[in-house]
Amino acid sequence: MTATPHVSPRSRALSATELDQFGAELDALRLRTLADLGADDARYIRSILAAVRWTGLLGRLVLMIGAIAGSTVAPAMLWPLCISGTLILALSKILENMELGHNVMHGQYDWMGDPHLQGQTYEWDIAGTSDNWRQTHNHHHHTWTNVRGMDADIGYGLLRLFPEQRWTPYYLIQPVVAVIFAALFEWGIALQNVRIGRWFKGRISALQLWQVFRPVGRKMGKQALRDYVFFPLLAGPFFLPVLLGNVVANILRNLWTYTVIFCGHFTADAETFSRESVRGESRGAWYRRQLLGSSNIRGSRWLDLLTGNLSHQIEHHFYPDVPANRYAAMAVEVRAICRRYGQHYNTGSMGRQCAQVSWRILRYALPNGVRLRRLAVRKA
Numbered sequence: 001m002t003a004t005p006h007v008s009p010r011s012r013a014l015s016a017t018e019l020d021q022f023g024a025e026l027d028a029l030r031l032r033t034l035a036d037l038g039a040d041d042a043r044y045i046r047s048i049l050a051a052v053r054w055t056g057l058l059g060r061l062v063l064m065i066g067a068i069a070g071s072t073v074a075p076a077m078l079w080p081l082c083i084s085g086t087l088i089l090a091l092s093k094i095l096e097n098m099e100l101g102h103n104v105m106h107g108q109y110d111w112m113g114d115p116h117l118q119g120q121t122y123e124w125d126i127a128g129t130s131d132n133w134r135q136t137h138n139h140h141h142h143t144w145t146n147v148r149g150m151d152a153d154i155g156y157g158l159l160r161l162f163p164e165q166r167w168t169p170y171y172l173i174q175p176v177v178a179v180i181f182a183a184l185f186e187w188g189i190a191l192q193n194v195r196i197g198r199w200f201k202g203r204i205s206a207l208q209l210w211q212v213f214r215p216v217g218r219k220m221g222k223q224a225l226r227d228y229v230f231f232p233l234l235a236g237p238f239f240l241p242v243l244l245g246n247v248v249a250n251i252l253r254n255l256w257t258y259t260v261i262f263c264g265h266f267t268a269d270a271e272t273f274s275r276e277s278v279r280g281e282s283r284g285a286w287y288r289r290q291l292l293g294s295s296n297i298r299g300s301r302w303l304d305l306l307t308g309n310l311s312h313q314i315e316h317h318f319y320p321d322v323p324a325n326r327y328a329a330m331a332v333e334v335r336a337i338c339r340r341y342g343q344h345y346n347t348g349s350m351g352r353q354c355a356q357v358s359w360r361i362l363r364y365a366l367p368n369g370v371r372l373r374r375l376a377v378r379k380a
Contacts (some may be wrong), residue, residue, distance in 0.1 A: 004276040008292050010269060012342030016282070023284030025337050030319050033326050037111060037155065041323050045100070045109050045117060052096045059089030059249070060231060067241035070329045078241065086245040090252040097257055098308030099324070105130055106138060127220045128190030133227045142320050146265070146293030147271045153265065154272060154315045156181070156188060157197065160364040161266045164231050174365045185254035190216055256306070260297070263353040264313035266360055267295040269346040290317035291338065296331070296347035303350070304328060 007013065014022060025108055063085025070078025099125030103109075109117040116122075122181035123130045138150060144150035155161050158181055160171045181188055194216055199209040211338050227246040232239035278289065297303065297311040312331050316324065336360045338345045347354075 004274065004279075006269060006271075006273050006277040006289065006292070008344070009287075010304055010344035011292060012124070014284070014288065014341060014343075018341060019282055019284030019288065022341050022343075023282065023287050026318060027283065029164065029330060029333055029337075030322060033319070033322055033330060037323065037326075041325065042109075042112050042114075044325050045104075045112075045323070046114075048095060048099050049116065052092055052100055055095065056092035059083070059092055060073050060089075061083050062088060063242055063245040064231075064235055067235045067245075069239040070241070072167045073125070074301070083247055086248050087252075089245065090249040093125055093249055093253040094256055094306060097253060098247050098260070098310065099305060100308075101130075102126065102310075103324045104319045105134055108321055126186040126189065126224045127225075128186060128192070128220045129215055132193040133189070135204045138320070142317065144278070144315065145290055146270065147275060147278055147289075149274050150278075152192065152374060156192060158188070159361065161360045162272050163273055163362070163368050165365065167364075171365050173292055175361055178361050182255050182258040184249050185258040186250065187211055187220070190220055244328070259354060261306045261313050262357045263350065264292065264295050264310050264316075266357050267348070267353050269344065270295050270354040287318060288289055288343065291343055291345070292315070292347065293317070295353055296345075297350050297353055298347050301328075314347075 005013065018372075033059075040284055058095065066078055066081025066085055070076075070081055101122060103124045104117050105124070106120035110119050121201050124133075140348075141151055141153045146154060148154065148162075155165065158177055159174050160167060182345035194209070194213050198204045199206065227250065228243060231246060235242045273289055273293070278285075279287070291314055294314045294317045296314050298306065299311055309327045310316055312324075312327035315327040315330050315334055318329065319332065322330070335345050
């Protein structure tokens with residue numbers, strides 16, 4: 001069956017020949033970059049691995065010292081040390097999730113042959129299993145990015161972010177749901193592939209649900225025991241500040257991850273696609289869909305690092321298996337290619353993109369026919 005072409009309000013329609021040329025140029029950039037990988041890239045990711053380990057150790061030590069010393073010999077140092085330890089631990093968790101775990105699990109560093117950096121065996125520091133993430137994210141999301149009914153990441157089954165999604169009264173509370181989801185993001189991701197809704201609808205039995213949940217439950221229990229039982233108990237009677245520090249570090253990591261992911265997919269310019277539009281999709285059309293469904297975040301090298309280079313979400317959707325530290329350089333050429341073919345390259349500051357995502361959450365909590373005055377977002 002012939003695909004129904006997707007018409008974009010911001011990008012020029014491309015003929016089949018132009019799409020082939022568009023895809024060929026982007027493929028050529030990927031091949032040139034892969035051919036150039038070497039020692040510098042290996043040193044970079046190993047430095048990130050070391051930074052994750054040392055900041056994690058330092059954060060836990062400072063948190064522990066603050067809890068014990070601050071509760072005994074130096075009460076004035078209790079909260080300064082505990083807050084410092086919590087922030088360092090949160091930094092470690094953010095680096096591990098964003099620049100290390102996410103990128104390694106895409107197979108970006110498989111070429112190194114390092115057993116600690118293999119995409120199919122890496123297990124990361126969140127409640128969800130890497131196996132489930134590789135299925136829901138690496139396969140489903142990256143293959144069917146923003147295709148309605150095929151990409152479960154559109155609202156994650158909880159939020160209505162586009163007018164094409166059917167409205168129900170439940171969505172009236174989605175601004176509150178969004179805040180809770182952001183704070184508990186790792187737990188929502190953990191349960192995404194379990195799809196509990198199938199059991200509520202009678203599509204699977206309780207036994208089938210349990211079989212799917214069992215490995216997830218083990219990972220969730222392991223994470224909870226480590227962060228909320230083992231490390232706090234090391235502080236003995238001073239366990240409460242350590243427990244609180246671990247809770248806050250995980251929440252900070254969850255809020256940051258949620259913000260980066262939502263700003264990369266659900267800004268005002270991000271588009272969704274029908275199933276019909278991707279039937280028989282060519283390579284060039286696939287690139288175009290990835291472009292129109294993605295949003296970059298403009299900022300400093302530190303922002304690139306803390307987002308796992310998902311500040312270059314367009315380049316990541318184009319090249320998920322290319323080491324993410326190469327995206328900033330690739331983005332210069334990607335943008336030039338998009339300009340030549342009249343394709344909109346969606347980028348903006350973190351503040352601008354976050355404001356647009358917030359507007360979507362508020363606007364589409366209401367039915368399509370109800371108007372909500374849109375807050376003006378100054379182009380940054």
